[in-house]
Amino acid sequence: MRNAYSWLLQLISGVLIAVLLGIHMVLQHLDAILGFFGVDTVDLTGWSSMIDRASQGTFVALYIALLAVGLYHGVYGLRNIILETTPSARVKNIITWSFIILGIGVFAWGTYVPVSLLGS
Amino acid sequence: MTEESIKRITFKIQRYDPERDNAPHFQKFMVPVSRGMTVLDGLIYVQENLDSTLAFRRSCRMAICGACAILVNKFPHLSCHTQIAEFHSDRLTIEPLANLPVIKDLITSLEPMFDRHRSIKPYLIRNDREEMVNPTAEYFQLPDELNEFMQFTDCVGCGICVAACPTSASDKLFLGPQAMAQCYRYTRDSRDGGEQERLPIASMNGVWRCHLAGACSEACPKGVDPALAIQLLKRRLVSRALGFGKAKRLAPVVPPSTQTKEKIAYPEFTVKKAK
Numbered sequence: 592m593r594n595a596y597s598w599l600l601q602l603i604s605g606v607l608i609a610v611l612l613g614i615h616m617v618l619q620h621l622d623a624i625l626g627f628f629g630v631d632t633v634d635l636t637g638w639s640s641m642i643d644r645a646s647q648g649t650f651v652a653l654y655i656a657l658l659a660v661g662l663y664h665g666v667y668g669l670r671n672i673i674l675e676t677t678p679s680a681r682v683k684n685i686i687t688w689s690f691i692i693l694g695i696g697v698f699a700w701g702t703y704v705p706v707s708l709l710g711s
Numbered sequence: 712m713t714e715e716s717i718k719r720i721t722f723k724i725q726r727y728d729p730e731r732d733n734a735p736h737f738q739k740f741m742v743p744v745s746r747g748m749t750v751l752d753g754l755i756y757v758q759e760n761l762d763s764t765l766a767f768r769r770s771c772r773m774a775i776c777g778a779c780a781i782l783v784n785k786f787p788h789l790s791c792h793t794q795i796a797e798f799h800s801d802r803l804t805i806e807p808l809a810n811l812p813v814i815k816d817l818i819t820s821l822e823p824m825f826d827r828h829r830s831i832k833p834y835l836i837r838n839d840r841e842e843m844v845n846p847t848a849e850y851f852q853l854p855d856e857l858n859e860f861m862q863f864t865d866c867v868g869c870g871i872c873v874a875a876c877p878t879s880a881s882d883k884l885f886l887g888p889q890a891m892a893q894c895y896r897y898t899r900d901s902r903d904g905g906e907q908e909r910l911p912i913a914s915m916n917g918v919w920r921c922h923l924a925g926a927c928s929e930a931c932p933k934g935v936d937p938a939l940a941i942q943l944l945k946r947r948l949v950s951r952a953l954g955f956g957k958a959k960r961l962a963p964v965v966p967p968s969t970q971t972k973e974k975i976a977y978p979e980f981t982v983k984k985a986k
Contacts, residue, residue: 592914592948592951592952594914594915594919594948595914595945595948595949595951595952596952597919598919598945598949599949599952599953671919671920674882674920675878675881675882675885675920676881676882677882678883678884680884680916683884
């Protein structure tokens with residue numbers, strides 16, 4: 592049943608990426624859209640704006656969530672591609688665990704910056 | 712061949728004899744073509760008139776046995792079911808099925824496919840073994856229940872879906888579309904109680920490896936849709952994992968009928984017999 596959960600998570604993470612990436616793009620790169628709706632956007636990609644957002648829990652949660660779902664979706668997809676060219680069940684297990692460890696490591700590394708900025 | 716067979720086309724056929732050749736190579740034959748001629752007819756012409764050593768498999772010649780599956784212009788077909796005129800070409804490239812080991816020329820070994828087919832337990836699994844060994848009656852099944860898996864019973868085991876499948880080309884452990892379709896066929900059967908045994912097999916190197924390219928369904932000469940079966944198996948596996956899937960009620964045995972209806976009376980003859 593583990594495979595079924597993994598596949599379902601892949602689908603859910605795909606949907607979440609579309610939502611979270613959409614929010615990220617609109618808030619930080621498509622400021623013309625916000626301007627169209629009357630939202631005042633001042634230098635969204637500037638250093639001070641970034642530090643200001645990094646001190647807000649909502650934005651930090653958004654970054655971490657986007658990292659988590661993007662990482663899972665990417666690592667699971669890459670694992671599947673590599674498994675397809677692996678003719679041994681034992682090697683498949685090694686690859687799966689390697690990707691789990693890699694994913695956890697990258698997630699921990701990726702969350703370190705926003706969490707440390709939040710506390711500063 | 713009759714006089715109307717004026718058109719001649721080139722059959723470029725892959726030849727390979729493992730006892731003599733180091734690698735497969737192509738050989739060209741000119742084949743006179745008449746209206747209604749199939750690719751298999753062309754191969755038989757080559758074997759009977761041009762090169763008797765050409766090896767290919769065929770049996771029923773009516774798209775039922777699945778023995779004559781080959782690649783024609785890089786796409787898998789049943790050669791007995793494929794007319795030469797369909798290709799609108801003066802040249803046909805004919806090769807053995809992809810993703811299966813070649814025995815000789817156009818003959819591939821279907822053993823790997825049938826090994827996988829056997830692995831999914833393609834038979835009814837029930838706990839009333841005595842009834843299965845010495846049946847006293849039939850198992851109950853509604854027409855709607857039959858329709859749930861009916862199309863998948865049309866599989867003739869020709870190997871065309873496996874040859875068309877891009878995942879089977881790269882993943883040697885993948886069970887393949889044929890086995891997956893049959894896994895769904897037996898799992899969905901209301902007379903079967905073997906879901907618990909089959910779903911873990913389908914999950915291991917099966918449904919989750921499928922890319923949903925749909926090439927298997929596109930190529931199947933019998934109209935079976937293995938890609939659909941794989942998606943339905945995925946749905947079933949996820950439902951079971953989340954606890955939504957209802958356990959199937961095993962079809963009971965239908966006792967033999969003790970009542971018979973009266974025969975309908977013959978209508979009166981409208982034409983009087985001459986005395």
